[in-house]
Amino acid sequence: MAAASVQKTDFRDAMAKLGAAVNIITTDGVAGRAGFTASAVCSVTDEPPTLLVCLNRNASVYDAVTRNGALCVNVLHGQHKTLSGMFGGKTPMAERFEAARWRTAVTGSPVLDDATVSFDCRIVSRAPVGTHDVLFCEVLAIDTCAHTGGLVYFDRRYHELSVIAA
Numbered sequence: 001m002a003a004a005s006v007q008k009t010d011f012r013d014a015m016a017k018l019g020a021a022v023n024i025i026t027t028d029g030v031a032g033r034a035g036f037t038a039s040a041v042c043s044v045t046d047e048p049p050t051l052l053v054c055l056n057r058n059a060s061v062y063d064a065v066t067r068n069g070a071l072c073v074n075v076l077h078g079q080h081k082t083l084s085g086m087f088g089g090k091t092p093m094a095e096r097f098e099a100a101r102w103r104t105a106v107t108g109s110p111v112l113d114d115a116t117v118s119f120d121c122r123i124v125s126r127a128p129v130g131t132h133d134v135l136f137c138e139v140l141a142i143d144t145c146a147h148t149g150g151l152v153y154f155d156r157r158y159h160e161l162s163v164i165a166a
């Protein structure tokens, strides 16, 4: 097979054009409470309900997420832009959680009070790929709120979803 020749910067520039939903991934348990912003989240299979999350092994949350073995995917809407920035930056962990209201999921992971939808999961396996671990997560419970909007990260900026008229 030919060696890959795509540069990292070209890959990132191209990936910036691949819009993705924005989520806050939370965890709690023996290794403590933690959370980070993630756009690398997708559905894997509905039998059993499973999604995946890609997590950089250098992230400060890595130890907590993997040792707790559980996480909650909180899907964001347009009013969560500032919150997303806090969970995606260098903000101290306590400050991140003080910026919103949370409930506790069955796994113990924090559930964002007004997330569009939240998936409470246990991590069933993980696969290292380059700098990241792909976390395969079985969904144990789902929580939805009345807010139906969506937040998308595209072209290195946040966009609020709106319906295109038929």
Ligand SMILES: NC(=O)c1ccc[n+]([C@@H]2O[C@H](COP(=O)([O-])OP(=O)(O)OC[C@H]3O[C@@H](n4cnc5c(N)ncnc54)[C@H](O)[C@@H]3O)[C@@H](O)[C@H]2O)c1
Pocket: 011, 012, 013, 015, 016, 039, 040, 054, 056, 088, 131, 153, 156, 157
């Ligand atoms: N999958 C990820 O780990 C991921 C995704 C989005 C943003 N980020 C981080 O957020 C910050 C701002 O990102 P940005 O989108 O404004 O500009 P950017 O140029 O860093 O990234 C552009 C796009 O490339 C992809 N990407 C970025 N870093 C990656 C990584 N380490 N591994 C795999 N894919 C990656 C994402 O799709 C991102 O939207 C950066 O520090 C970036 O590393 C990480």
Ligand SMILES: Cc1cc2c(cc1C)N(C[C@H](O)[C@H](O)[C@H](O)COP(=O)(O)O)c1[nH]c(=O)[nH]c(=O)c1N2
Pocket: 022, 035, 036, 037, 038, 039, 040, 041, 054, 055, 056, 058, 059, 060, 061, 084, 085, 087, 088, 089, 090, 091, 153
């Ligand atoms: C919009 C957006 C999307 C993502 C991210 C950032 C932002 C702003 N980050 C980066 C991640 O949130 C960041 O590395 C963590 O918050 C960890 O930062 P600290 O190490 O705690 O400072 C990120 N990291 C990751 O491992 N997987 C991902 O899918 C994403 N996606």
